[in-house]
Amino acid sequence: MAGYSTIKAGGPAAALIEPRSMAELAALVRGLHENRVKWMVLGGGSNVLVADEGFAGVVLHLGRRFGAIAEAGGQDGSVLVTVEAGCSLARLVNWCLERELAGLEFASGIPGSIGGAVVMNAGAWGREIGSLVEKVTVVDGDGNIAGIEGASIPFRYRSWGLAEQVVAAVTLRLEKGRRQEIEAACHELARRRRGTQPLDKPSAGSFFKNPPAGPAAGKLIEDAGLKGYRIGDAMVSPKHANFIVNMGHASAADLLALMDVVREKVMAMSGIWLEPEVRIIGDRKG
Ligand SMILES: Cc1cc2nc3c(=O)[nH]c(=O)nc-3n(C[C@H](O)[C@H](O)[C@H](O)COP(=O)(O)OP(=O)(O)OC[C@H]3O[C@@H](n4cnc5c(N)ncnc54)[C@H](O)[C@@H]3O)c2cc1C
The missing domain is CATH 3.90.78.10 (UDP-N-acetylenolpyruvoylglucosamine reductase, C-terminal domain)
Incomplete structure (x- = not known):
């Protein structure tokens, strides 16, 4: 797993699977559950340390193949964006910049996937991803797909506060902004990060x-x-x-x-x- 974690250490997993669609992911989880196979989800691997003994189960790796982004309408002057869990925060921040959508600037420079960011309630500079979450689509331990309203998720410091299940997609509420300002904020926060980390x-x-x-x-x-x-x-x-x-x-x-x-x-x-x-x-x- 060293190759799948940013700290570049750790032993092997029994198997690693990269689902490419929600249906594939749900079927996999169902099959693993029915066959009583131990499994876990991995996004960008930027907040994990795998023991040298490895993980004696199946790693469901949500990466680029599970990373579609789309606008999902708007309400009250804000814009909803739905993104599959494997999309990297870096790609999402950039996508938002291209469309002049503000709100995610604080996440610029945080590695990993949007799924991992929601589960960890990733944050920086006094902001956390949980404050932007409108809805999360999950696959539960039995392989059922369900939607959870953001307002009902008990986000706290570095945790989304819910039992383990797969975050498959996330809808964020962003604001219309100005490219120059969004870009300047991202650059400034990246500069501060480089200076201290x-x-x-x-x-x-x-x-x-x-x-x-x-x-x-x-x-x-x-x-x-x-x-x-x-x-x-x-x-x-x-x-x-x-x-x-x-x-x-x-x-x-x-x-x-x-x-x-x-x-x-x-x-x-x-x-x-x-x-x-x-x-x-x-x-x-x-
Ligand atoms: C240089 C550096 C700087 C960082 N700076 C910050 C920072 O400023 N703020 C901050 O909050 N964090 C920071 N982090 C930590 C890390 O980037 C975040 O916690 C990130 O959100 C983790 O996402 P990931 O996809 O890499 O998760 P992973 O490391 O892959 O997984 C972390 C946990 O989430 C679970 N998980 C991942 N994806 C899913 C999913 N789709 N469904 C269910 N569970 C899932 C995993 O099972 C695991 O328990 C930093 C890390 C590095 C290396």
Whole structure:
């Protein structure tokens, strides 16, 4: 799975399937459920760390083949856009820019798919994707397709708050904007990102969630003296302490051992037990 995750580590999955349509996806989930096969969904792999032992099940990879975007009407001066879950945020932001649709600028520079962004309630610069979601089309564990109104989704910090199911498509409510302004905002936020994040090294973004109160995770890790701390090729980024970066050939075991050290040292220093934002997948031995 190293090739399917931005942190570039992790062992194999038993199988990986890329559905190309909603019907194919629903039939697959139904078949896997009926045959009691373990499965999971993967989008851009930008918020996961797969154990070296791998994942003993089927990975349903929603990528470019599951990435159609279309306008879906408008209401009260806003424009609805429906996008399949595998579309990358980068492509969607660009598509919106071309059509002068505003609202998604904050997501410029967040890697991964729109499906992953909704499940993680991805956010930046004080905004979150959940605030734009009008409707989500899901495939439940039995393979049934259903629609969920955005207003009924209990979005919270880095979670959409619902039980695991496949996000197949998302309808966002955007506003008519001006190309120049949208483009300028995207460029400015990308510039700020480049200035503060180690974008030249493989990572899974912010490794830990910020605690509900008090200093941010990065500040706690920095104050624990851990910037630059290294186990094998896994390192706490000297540029941003909440990024654990892969300096070349880090194994998932190295990355997880570093995660443990960070949590223990921050706990000893501040009494705060950091929770990973990154989803850890597969069976970790030891
Ligand atoms: C350099 C860098 C910068 C980042 N900056 C930010 C940031 O500013 N803000 C932020 O919030 N995040 C950030 N991230 C983290 C990450 O990009 C987001 O969480 C992103 O939304 C994850 O999307 P993904 O498709 O890659 O999800 P994946 O990593 O593929 O999956 C993440 C989780 O979502 C589930 N999932 C994925 N797709 C679906 C689906 N269609 N249906 C059901 N479940 C699904 C997976 O099973 C997994 O549990 C950053 C990551 C990197 C590497």
